[in-house]
């Protein structure tokens with residue numbers, strides 16, 4: 001980058017231009033995706049996308065080609081009322097357990113945009129937000145890059161099955177040097193694919209209520225649940241959300257439609273909704289997308305079939321992936337939801353350090369041409385875990401990637417190759 005082009009920007013522009021908020025594994029992903037296939041083609045197992053149900057979703061999108069003229073014009077920036085009404089009915093039936101009215105729903109360009117705008121309104125620059133770890137890597141950019149907030153990780157330990165406890169929340173709160181305004185809780189969780197029980201949700205709520213802080217429930221994987229623990233939304237645990245509990249969801253994961261950029265906030269806090277309304281113009285969803293998705297979710301019979309098929313296919317894929325990891329000698333944390341598993345590669349580290357984890361990630365990338373998400377990106381307390389996403393590419397390719405990693409990890413150590 002030319003220095004004078006950077007100097008021509010304001011401080012914040014220069015910072016964004018020179019310190020890309022993009023993690024190493026994403027940068028590598030884009031570089032390797034654009035290079036032609038060699039002897040061992042690149043296998044990306046680092047992207048949390050689901051293309052397994054495109055055969056069901058795409059025909060519905062194509063069928064919605066006859067669009068009404070009104071989609072060309074301005075509408076409410078938090079989403080057309082008709083679409084928010086359709087969303088309230090759809091979510092009520094499928095995962096929230098009750099129907100929210102359109103006034104309590106705000107639609108924006110993906111869950112990331114919703115989170116950025118919600119936290120803009122809940123906390124001021126310099127304030128802190130608690131995020132349990134292991135965590136979705138993107139929360140750091142969503143909350144810190146433009147909003148200037150500071151995430152305080154609530155580390156959950158591998159030897160406690162990564163359970164979040166009030167004691168861990170309390171310790172994180174006490175450790176924060178800044179005022180803590182909110183807790184961001186993901187259920188089902190990314191990267192572990194765990195599903196919180198009603199008792200666990202109640203515990204989190206009780207703790208947050210005791211401290212008077214907001215809790216944002218990221219329920220973006222609500223429908224992608226295939227294990228024995230059924231999904232419970234916070235909306236089922238609290239028949240009234242009240243002013244401090246908010247829900248985020250998007251089409252990105254459950255409908256494998258991350259490129260459509262459509263997410264939403266559900267809240268009963270009128271002031272938060274009004275604040276978000278004031279920001280929605282800069283992250284609005286196109287009228288075309290809203291109309292098309294509205295058609296999709298209004299067909300109840302199709303939605304019911306889709307949800308059952310989503311669960312079934314994810315369950316089958318997960319079982320094959322777990323089996324392949326076992327055969328490759330790679331331990332993993334059992335999952336019940338989501339489109340990824342957390343692999344425990346601690347035994348393959350030279351020493352228990354972040355440098356060793358980075359070296360292992362590099363070794364897998366350069367030696368097997370497979371990209372996984374390093375645990376450091378998920379802010380895991382301890383080095384040696386890697387997230388492996390299995391639904392973005394065909395299963396055979398995923399299994400081939402796992403086999404390659406297994407061969408590499410159990411083969412001769414680096415430096416001893418002939």
Ligand SMILES: Cc1ncc(COP(=O)(O)O)c(C=O)c1O
Nearest residue numbers: 048110111112136190250252263
């Ligand atoms: C837990 C979680 N929240 C939010 C997002 C961002 O979703 P979107 O693409 O809708 O912005 C992701 C994407 O991976 C995620 O896993």
